[in-house]
Ligand code: HEC
Ligand code: HEC
């Protein structure tokens with residue numbers, strides 16, 4: 397066919413253009429290494445500010461392996477696409493970022509490119525850190541460059557084909573990376589702007605609290621509608637003011653800084669390290685975050701008419717109540733001494749028990765609250781090995797029936813089994 401041949405040169409040109417664009421996107425230059433700067437070359441005030449920035453960004457949470465040295469990397473992060481290890485961000489010249497200039501560090505924070513030009517995987521939340529101010533990036537750099545250098549090389553990643561080719565991240569970035577700080581909104585206060593920068597930038601709250609799509613990006617148009625992380629549910633953050641147990645702005649600020657809200661529960665699972673880091677930042681920062689988050693609050697969805705409310709399985713509730721009396725009432729019972737210690741939340745207002753799914757109540761029973769020494773008011777044993785699926789399921793049914801006025805959760809025992817299998821995506 398003649399026509400086909402006439403199209404051939406045009407197709408070849410189009411193909412070359414596509415290949416050219418792809419290469420252009422994937423190709424990044426190395427930034428020349430520098431001689432590791434002397435720690436004394438960094439201003440003390442700047443370093444102090446850097447400590448606050450690094451706490452707000454949870455850098456140590458991901459960049460410290462269990463029992464490892466702070467910031468030396470090597471923590472495995474499991475993703476739906478395989479396991480990835482955080483890297484060493486101490487100033488060791490060979491295995492860390494000792495030879496990185498501020499320019500190289502800034503490019504990594506804003507665009508997810510390593511000093512030598514390779515693409516970094518978005519498990520490193522640069523799509524959020526890109527919103528940081530230049531001043532905060534420089535302060536984080538100073539703080540990290542003044543740490544003790546640690547020689548440590550992260551184990552090789554174990555990712556599924558073809559994602560083991562880093563260059564492909566360039567195409568992901570076209571979809572999900574919008575570089576640089578957000579544009580100011582003249583109708584809003586300075587406090588709101590600071591809150592937005594902290595929540596959307598350094599705090600990367602959406603990384604857990606937004607549902608992810610099939611290619612691991614945050615779903616467009618669903619910011620803060622709730623997500624799943626390590627088998628826990630990160631609840632929606634745009635209905636805090638109108639949920640089954642409504643929050644106030646002041647309660648939110650207190651929770652972020654102390655990990656406890658007397659009217660909602662205690663931070664647990666992946667939220668616990670977030671609040672432990674926020675405990676070290678100024679009160680003004682968590683207040684700004686609360687102000688911004690409260691500006692996002694939406695009314696609850698119109699009640700969908702439920703023809704007949706499901707009724708609780710009374711036999712399960714009864715079995716749960718016996719288990720509760722034996723294993724839980726010493727701490728959670730109405731007359732338990734722990735009820736009156738400190739600002740401890742009772743179960744009647746617990747977010748986990750009022751959530752749409754039983755996920756966090758189950759995870760709480762599985763993992764408890766880790767022992768953090770004599771000083772801590774918080775401790776709950778882990779029941780994952782002590783109880784079987786049916787027992788945990790019965791307890792969940794009992795908690796829901798006793799401490800909330802909401803309809804029972806559906807298929808609780810199945811949910812326990814799925815979570816126990818580590819089926820984190822469910
Ligand atoms: C949610 C986990 C997570 C958090 C939080 C996190 N990082 Fe990372 N970071 C990673 C992972 C994983 C990598 C490695 C990515 C890769 O190898 O592609 C990484 C890589 C980096 C790199 C590139 C290092 C190199 O050798 O290429 C820098 C720089 C960095 N992080 C700095 C920071 C700073 C500063 C913070 C805090 C503001 C931070 N990270 C917070 C997970 C995290
Ligand atoms: C040694 C004391 C202790 C025992 C025993 C205990 N808990 Fe807890 N539990 C705690 C503490 C402390 C917290 C965290 C602070 C809080 O939320 O009250 C907690 C939190 C919870 C929460 C989450 C509340 C929230 O939203 O923060 C649930 C659900 C729960 N426990 C259920 C149980 C069940 C079910 C049992 C028995 C199988 C049990 N606990 C046994 C101390 C205990």
Ligand code: HEC
Pocket residue numbers: 595599600601602603604605625628629630631633648651652660661662663664665666667668670685689747748756
């Ligand atoms: C690493 C994942 C992760 C990050 C990052 C994270 N969260 Fe969470 N968050 C969770 C999980 C999981 C829960 C549910 C467990 C619990 O209640 O402790 C939670 C619970 C909460 C709650 C309690 C909601 C309720 O209804 O009880 C609030 C409020 C909250 N997060 C706010 C934030 C803010 C603000 C940020 C950013 C500064 C943030 N989170 C960052 C995972 C995360």
